[in-house]
Amino acid sequence: MAIFSKPARITYTCYELGHTWTPSCKKASIDVLLVVFKESLKIYGTLYMIAVLFQRKGKEYLKSKLWKEVLQSSLFLSTNGMLFITFFCVWRKLLGCHFYLTTFFIPAVMASFVALLLERRSRRSMLAFYMANVALETAFRMLVFRGIITPVKHGAVWLFSFVSAIYLCLFRNNSLPAASVSAFKFLVGPDELPSTTLVEVRSSLPNQGQVEEHWLWKTQPIRKIVTWLKRCPKHDLCQHFNGCAFYITQGFLRNFSIGYAVQCGIKLLSSARSPRAALTSLVHKQNFYLGAFLGCYSAVFRGVNCLLRWLRNHDSSLHGLLAGFLAGWSMLWYKSSTVALYAATKLAERLYFKGIEAGMLPYIKCADIIIYSISTGFVFHTAMMEPHNLRPAYWSFLNRVTGSRIGTVNRRLLEKLSPSAAKMLPNFWPDYDPRFTNLVRPSIIDDS
Known part of the structure; x- marks a missing residue:
């Protein structure tokens, strides 16, 4: 530069x-x-x-x-x-x-x-x-x-969507390292992994029936809705246990709850100076935004995969490309250039190591x-x-x-090297000891 x-x-x-x-x-x-x-x-x-x-x-x-x-x-x-x-x-x-x-x-x-x-x-x-x-x-x-x-409008969302597409295609092909696979199993569930891998994953989990019998599903009148969703049809190629509608809804509610709880915890830690502030932090709109982002991410990914199986009567890891790209647009609820950039650089790191493994790139x-x-x-x-x-x-x-x-730092003195150095702190001037410097506060600085 x-x-x-x-x-x-x-x-x-x-x-x-x-x-x-x-x-x-x-x-x-x-x-x-x-x-x-x-x-x-x-x-x-x-x-x-x-x-x-x-x-x-x-x-x-x-x-x-x-x-x-x-x-x-x-x-x-x-x-x-x-x-x-x-x-x-x-x-x-x-x-x-x-x-x-x-x-x-x-x-x-x-x-x-x-x-x-x-x-x-x-x-x-x-x-x-x-x-x-x-x-x-x-x-x-x-x-x-x-x-x-x-800046491009929704640039962070575009970047996150493209990265998500590649990541979830690799996830569906089980071509990610164990740590990344675990992260995506947490985000979207393990049911879109290859069948051989899924068998190994399920063998290490508690009884599936116990996993699905969450307290939320046991309350009335939700139980009737849940029963209906479970009985909805699923495609023969779908690896989840219950109907596709239940599979999608379950993913949304689970991730929404996690996102809401995490953001609530952050808000409570930063603003719990009084009972009123703590109560306000529990219903802050940002809590819903993070929950909606995570919930929609899982629901869209699951839903697109199920839909493609119904439409094509065929399953493929390439479905993860479209499903991941569309799921990435869930970030509209919770825009974050930091998250998008983190995901992009993490993907670049993964592709670099794949290049090393293939002998195409130097270590x-x-x-x-x-x-x-x-x-x-x-x-x-x-x-x-x-x-x-x-x-x-x-x-x-x-x-x-x-x-x-x-x-x-006296950024007013840096303006010869960087003209905008004092832009953030234009009125700051240190309280110097006159025994060690002849510098005096410029008259143009406003002490107010």
Whole structure:
């Protein structure tokens, strides 16, 4: 991109530009280390406890491994933050000034590379994948902001639908890794898997009758409707036990309930400061939107597969293409460029590994460390130079994990390198110690 070719430079000190809360480079690094480590303990402690509940890990893990993994991940993240400040200061001292790339991008790449070596190997690829997604979305926002590209109406939905089509075709052909198969079995059920695979899946499940006798089906007058739906016809090639109408309805209600419950939980955690706020969060419209998205996704996928069997009197994994594409449009209920991009990059990763298995693509050693370092460097660079182009949720995360120190960068001084650097915080000016700088607050800044 053209933004990386600017030859301009600025000569401000690292105190004036970066760690504006203290003139000491060493103290700035230690301050960031401590605040990030403290927040990391909270974040990873919560995330790992949730993983314990969902994965049902035993007491031995809680006693011997949980605290070690929380500490290791916290050390990784806090080291990333500390080294970012450290390398920022080192490059300033080496060059005597700040250039576009050496100000934030190169220090962030170096810091991320070293920090990731401290994290467990099993988490490195996941972190690289996550940051690559954030970087791609950030790059897209930058291109839109510069007017280089124009967003397509429902672009995220189109992308998600195409990705969903390929994924569900592979799912119907049982050509996905075990983790992906499990995810789609959860989303749309196992009944569209190949018959030989389905037999293995069902043998590991409880009695099918018990699975279907959910409490919802036992209440009156729903029981009569359920009985009627179960008795509706199904095609001979359909592998589900009951009628097609019941199969489709069951998928919708199950996923709608899950989506509604998940969004309710999120709302309760973020707004349960009073009984009234908690009650309001239970009936928030976003709860219905996520439920409708997940419910319609399952129902449309199941319904299209059943319909194609009735129309063609033939079953094929290629039915998953059309069914997956149409199911993807359920995202109209809950538009999310993050989810769409995540699904797309995950598919690209899967196709890349298939290319490696086929001998068509090379295997790149340490690819996870390289991808993480460059992606994180790009995102950190953007957070400093033009935070308005960062995903709002990620900007909030950076503020939280750094104790809002990322917002104290004097972006007014960066405008020579990036003209829109102060767009998000146009009136901010640090409270400098006059013993260490001659900079004074410009009169054009409005303190209000």
